[in-house]
Amino acid sequence: MFAKSGVSVSISNQHGPESLAALVREIGPNVVAVTVAEAARADIVLLALRWVDLAKVLPTLGPWNGRIVIDATNAVEFIDPASPEAKDPKNPVGAYGLKLVDLGGRYSSAIVRELVPGARLVKALNHVDVRLLPTPIVSSGRRVLFYSGDDASAKASVRGALEQTGHFVVDLGALDIGAPLTSLPLGVLAAGSFVKI
Numbered sequence: 001m002f003a004k005s006g007v008s009v010s011i012s013n014q015h016g017p018e019s020l021a022a023l024v025r026e027i028g029p030n031v032v033a034v035t036v037a038e039a040a041r042a043d044i045v046l047l048a049l050r051w052v053d054l055a056k057v058l059p060t061l062g063p064w065n066g067r068i069v070i071d072a073t074n075a076v077e078f079i080d081p082a083s084p085e086a087k088d089p090k091n092p093v094g095a096y097g098l099k100l101v102d103l104g105g106r107y108s109s110a111i112v113r114e115l116v117p118g119a120r121l122v123k124a125l126n127h128v129d130v131r132l133l134p135t136p137i138v139s140s141g142r143r144v145l146f147y148s149g150d151d152a153s154a155k156a157s158v159r160g161a162l163e164q165t166g167h168f169v170v171d172l173g174a175l176d177i178g179a180p181l182t183s184l185p186l187g188v189l190a191a192g193s194f195v196k197i
């Protein structure tokens with residue numbers, strides 16, 4: 001959604017830039033494939049890793065030196081939707097092929113914040129199904145994206161990039177307030193699709 005709205009982006013994965021060549025061709029201009037280390041040196045770094053991989057990958061990156069990190073992750077494990085775990089009535093996200101990670105009563109971005117020391121963390125994009133992101137404009141209005149964080153200028157930069165994609169962007173305040181509101185399983189703004197009419 002960023003590249004298509006004119007925001008230049010670098011993308012990376014664990015298999016290396018060559019493995020992303022077809023995707024880069026499909027997206028078109030404004031996107032390049034780079035290594036993970038190169039991607040982590042961008043002014044704004046978007047984390048779209050599975051929860052289980054964060055603690056493996058993030059300590060190998062940095063120093064963050066005040067750069068902006070967008071936490072788009074959720075503290076979930078991906079499981080087989082046909083598995084007994086997915087059908088367990090005590091698993092509130094089993095129907096989505098997910099299982100909650102026990103964070104010992106903490107919220108997930110508080111843990112991510114510790115994994116990127118010196119970064120300015122903004123929580124965003126974790127609450128929306130990625131398949132909806134290419135269509136910010138729907139017949140009834142504009143899809144809503146929420147964000148939160150503790151650094152005003154970092155939040156302004158992220159807001160600008162999100163607004164450029166055509167979404168209606170809503171500031172939920174500080175990380176301690178906004179991130180739990182959009183986080184699974186109990187955030188009242190989690191896993192919903194909101195449209196500004």
Ligand SMILES: NC(=O)c1ccc[n+]([C@@H]2O[C@H](COP(=O)([O-])OP(=O)(O)OC[C@H]3O[C@@H](n4cnc5c(N)ncnc54)[C@H](OP(=O)(O)O)[C@@H]3O)[C@@H](O)[C@H]2O)c1
Pocket residue numbers: 012013014015016036047048049050051053056057072073074075076125126127128129130131
């Ligand atoms: N999917 C959604 O609709 C959605 C919505 C909101 C939030 N989220 C959150 O976004 C995060 C990612 O979800 P996803 O569905 O995009 O998962 P995914 O499809 O499995 O993508 C994970 C990405 O992480 C990369 N990766 C794995 N290990 C790595 C490593 N060691 N170094 C560098 N890159 C590595 C993978 O690279 P390879 O491709 O090379 O394996 C892949 O590109 C999760 O925290 C999820 O909860 C997802």
